[in-house]
Amino acid sequence: MTLEEKRIFFEIDCTERKLWNFTEIFGNDNQVYLEIGSGMGEFLRMRALINHNRNFVGIEIKDKRLKQIINNLDVQRHSNVRVARLFVDDKVTEVIPEGSIKKVFINHPDPWPKKKHHKNRLIQPAFIDTLNRIMKRKGIVWIATDDQDYAKWIVDKFSVRPDFESMYEEGFSRDPEAGHIVTYFEEMKRKEGFPPYFLKFRKKCSLENIKPNLSEDKRIMKND
Numbered sequence: 001m002t003l004e005e006k007r008i009f010f011e012i013d014c015t016e017r018k019l020w021n022f023t024e025i026f027g028n029d030n031q032v033y034l035e036i037g038s039g040m041g042e043f044l045r046m047r048a049l050i051n052h053n054r055n056f057v058g059i060e061i062k063d064k065r066l067k068q069i070i071n072n073l074d075v076q077r078h079s080n081v082r083v084a085r086l087f088v089d090d091k092v093t094e095v096i097p098e099g100s101i102k103k104v105f106i107n108h109p110d111p112w113p114k115k116k117h118h119k120n121r122l123i124q125p126a127f128i129d130t131l132n133r134i135m136k137r138k139g140i141v142w143i144a145t146d147d148q149d150y151a152k153w154i155v156d157k158f159s160v161r162p163d164f165e166s167m168y169e170e171g172f173s174r175d176p177e178a179g180h181i182v183t184y185f186e187e188m189k190r191k192e193g194f195p196p197y198f199l200k201f202r203k204k205c206s207l208e209n210i211k212p213n214l215s216e217d218k219r220i221m222k223n224d
């Protein structure tokens with residue numbers, strides 16, 4: 001099968017911003033797991049084989065990486081995988097329906113280590129609002145980062161929120177869970193001496209139920 005033929009099968013067309021209908025896309029109503037920033041696609045490829053009764057959507061902004069991901073997918077074995085070339089930000093609600101995602105995986109998001117670049121970090125209060133909107137109740141966000149400062153930043157951003165709870169007592173874990181998939185970036189960073197921080201947050205309730213408290217939290221964070 002050529003790359004072009006695979007693209008037709010695996011890629012969700014994002015030229016037009018319209019809400020994705022997962023039942024139509026996958027031809028079933030299985031739970032949808034989303035990976036943001038799929039990179040070379042190891043996680044998507046392997047996890048989709050393990051959880052064949054789940055639907056996986058991988059989003060990646062770089063076309064070259066997206067082509068690589070698609071090239072390594074197999075139409076039969078990865079029939080539960082789709083990918084999209086998209087820059088994920090607060091506006092992702094234009095394509096991902098509210099309450100449609102059971103799990104979100106963010107493996108090694110760009111850490112933007114310089115303080116003046118922190119505004120570029122994916123995990124921001126407004127983006128956590130967006131996660132809340134697209135996720136089902138009790139849905140889980142899994143994040144892995146090799147950057148200690150970003151790990152602390154993420155814990156801080158989630159810990160002030162009444163709509164998410166950390167599933168780790170200390171806010172993070174240094175131990176991978178059973179069945180953990182080592183991605184390209186994780187392997188690279190481990191070799192450099194930076195093993196990951198694992199973070200896991202469960203959605204407790206939707207935004208509508210906590211709006212007054214949330215704006216209070218935002219005010220507190222802005223004055224930090």
Ligand SMILES: C[S@@+](CC[C@H](N)C(=O)[O-])C[C@H]1O[C@@H](n2cnc3c(N)ncnc32)[C@H](O)[C@@H]1O
Pocket residue numbers: 036037038039040059060061062065086087088089106107108109110122183184185186
């Ligand atoms: C550091 S790499 C990690 C890749 C992969 N998850 C891994 O662990 O090997 C971050 C990836 O996220 C992609 N990316 C960064 N920001 C993004 C965004 N806002 N939307 C979609 N993809 C993004 C980058 O192109 C890159 O492939």
